[in-house]
Amino acid sequence: MDEKTVELKEVEVNFGTKESLKIETLSAYMNERxxxxxxxxxxxxxxxKMIAGEFEGYTGEVETAAEFxxxxxxxxxxGVDEGFDFELLSRLDVPDNEGLSGGEATKLRLAHILSGYRxxxxxxxxxxxxxxxGVSLLIDELEYYYGTLIFVSHDRHFINSLAETIWEVSDGTVREYTGNYDDYEAQKEQERLAREREYDNFISEKKRLENAVQKQIEKAEKMKAVKKNKQDIKPDRLSSSKQKDTVQKQAFKAAKSIESRLGQLEEAxxxxxxxxxxxxMPESLEIHNKFPIMAQDLTVVRGGRMLLDRVNFQFPLGKVIAITGRNGAGKSSLLEEIMNRSEGLDISPKVRIETYRQMDYKLFTDEPVIRHLMKQTDFSEPVVRSMLQNLGFSQDEVTKPLHDLSGGEATRVSLALMFVRPSNVLILDEPTNFIDLDTIEALEKFIDAYKGTVIVTSHDKYFIERVADHIYKIEDHKLVSVL
Structure with missing residues (x-):
């Protein structure tokens, strides 16, 4: 077996009085991914951060036998210095100037980390x-990395391409699964089915025992009623009466015994x-135009730079349209043109657009989540509560004041707001950035259930494959259909 490079023992992390993380033992080995x-x-x-030595607010032991x-x-x-692998920098296509975009800055930081081996x-x-x-190039680089690779990610394609082990952090503990994300999902499904079987067996056994108790009680009560109706008991029938008393007592005793077993039954x-x-979809928002958003020789220029040159397209009604392309190709700019109904676009006057605006509401209020959403929708409360449940909110949490929401909860409320507001076209620009996997999967369900047209940009290959009916790519200033 490869040598152990990381070991955590009896680790606890607490923020105030709230326990955040508790790990009995966790290990990583050389060449493990x-x-x-x-x-x-x-x-x-x-x-x-604990493994990196960047966080010390814990009790227990975190031991590393390798440099990270x-x-x-x-x-x-x-900046770029002599320690850089300039070949890698060139392959990552990082420009040699200031004012880098978010993607370019990430590539530069990755080049810096990957230039020095540990x-x-x-x-x-x-x-x-x-x-x-950029994601494909990073995967290629890491496939040839020799050592212990541990990474946090919500990109399922990235995880599938590299991971051999999954650490799931949930409910204050870490559980380990073998394989990549697809393997993890299969194991979670098996766990879910096992829980269902366990619950079904529990309900079945509980019902069987309850029926058995009822039968014994009915038997005892029947004996009691028979005895009560016998007012005159002749001497030669005393033995028969005693036998019935014995049967009655045994029935009550059996009922208590079964009730005891029922009380010991392990709850599932x-x-x-x-x-x-x-x-x-309200009738007022129904569109009968087969192509509610079209372009005829649309040209998009930003900062004197040509992004789209006389492009033509027809986005069909009720479909999910994905716009892909490299950083800076013009994806977000195209969405802006559609939202602004710019010249060169033919958009049905009945189109009502809603967009994903992360945390676009004030959190400094005591207003509960459910009440805030109900003020902005025509949907019934059960529909809105169903949406919040799919986003991971419990029945108690939907009454939580907005100002008490965590960052993750606020993001999920923002997603819910987009879907509850009246619309027939949704525009989402990189919606999977900064949201966790559970929320991404909930978003996929929402998009599938939405009756209108969805236009989305994303670099998340797995997400696009799951939701898109039509995929376009911006390439050489043109919008090219790839699906």
């Missing part, structure tokens, strides 16, 4: 802002009910 996944705020980055390079989720790009590598959300080409939690989302 581990993806850390979990909800926002669950402790993924904290776990990575650490790529933080947020950091400064810095036998351990820790990466916190390394694909954020990277375009598809009911499986979480799957709620099917439905977004009814």
């Amino acid at each position: 581990i993806a850390i996944i979990g909800a926002n705020g669950s402790g993924k980055s904290t776990l990575l 390079n650490y790529f933080a989720q947020i950091g400064e790009a810095g 036998p351990g590598l820790l990466l916190d959300e390394p694909t954020t802002h990277l375009d598809e080409a 939690a009911p499986p979480r009910a799957e709620t099917h989302l439905k977004f009814p």
Whole structure:
């Protein structure tokens, strides 16, 4: 077996009185490739920082037997120096100037980390802002990395391409799964089915025991009624009466015994009910135009730079349209043109657009989540509660004041707001950035249930494959259909 490079023992992390993370034992070995996944705020980055030696607010032991390079989720790009691998810098296509875009800054920071080899590598959300080409190049680089690779990511394509082990951070603990993300999902499905069987067996056994108790009680009560009706008992029938007394007592005794077994029956939690989302489309928002958004010789220029040169397209009604392309190709600018109904576009007058605006409402209010959403929708309260449940909110949490929301919760409310507001066209610009895997999967369900047209840009290949009906790519100033 390869040598152990990381070991955590009896580790606890607490913020105030709230326990955040508790790990009995966790290890990583040389050449192991581990993806850390979990909800926002669950402790993924904290776990990575502990291994990197960047966080000391814990009890227990964190031992490393190798030196690690650490790529933080947020950091400064810095400048290019002699320590850089300039060939890697060139392949990452980082321009030699200031004012780098988010994706270019991420590439520069990655080049800096990957230029100096160490036998351990820790990466916190390394694909954020990277375009598809950048993600592919990073995967190629890491496939040839020799050492312990541990990374936090919500990019399922990235995880599938590299991970051999999954660390799931959830409910204050870390659980380990073998394989990549697809393998992890298969194992989670098996766990879900096992819980369902356990619950079904519990309900079946509980019902059987309850029926048995009832039968014994009915038997005892029947004996009691028979005895009461016998007012005159002749001497030769005394023995018969005593036998019935004995049967009655045995029935009551059997009932108590079964009740005792019923009380000792190990409780099984009911499986979480799957709620099917439905977004009814009001008649006032129905569109009968087969192509509600079209372009004729649309040209888009930003800062004197040509992004789109006389492009033509027809976006069909009720479909999910994905716009892909490298960083800076003009994806966001195209969405802006559509939202502004710019010249060169033919947009149906009945089109009503809603966009994803992250945390676009004031959090400094005591107004509960459910009440805030109900003020902005025509949907019934059960529909809105169903949406919040799919986003991971419990029935108690939907009454939580807005100003008490965590960052992850606020983001999920922002997604819910987009879907509850009246619309027939949704525009989403990189919606999977900064949201966890559970929320991404909830978003996929929402998009599938939405009755209108969706236009989305994303570098998340896995997400695009799951939601898109039509895929376009901006290439050489043109919008090219690839699906």
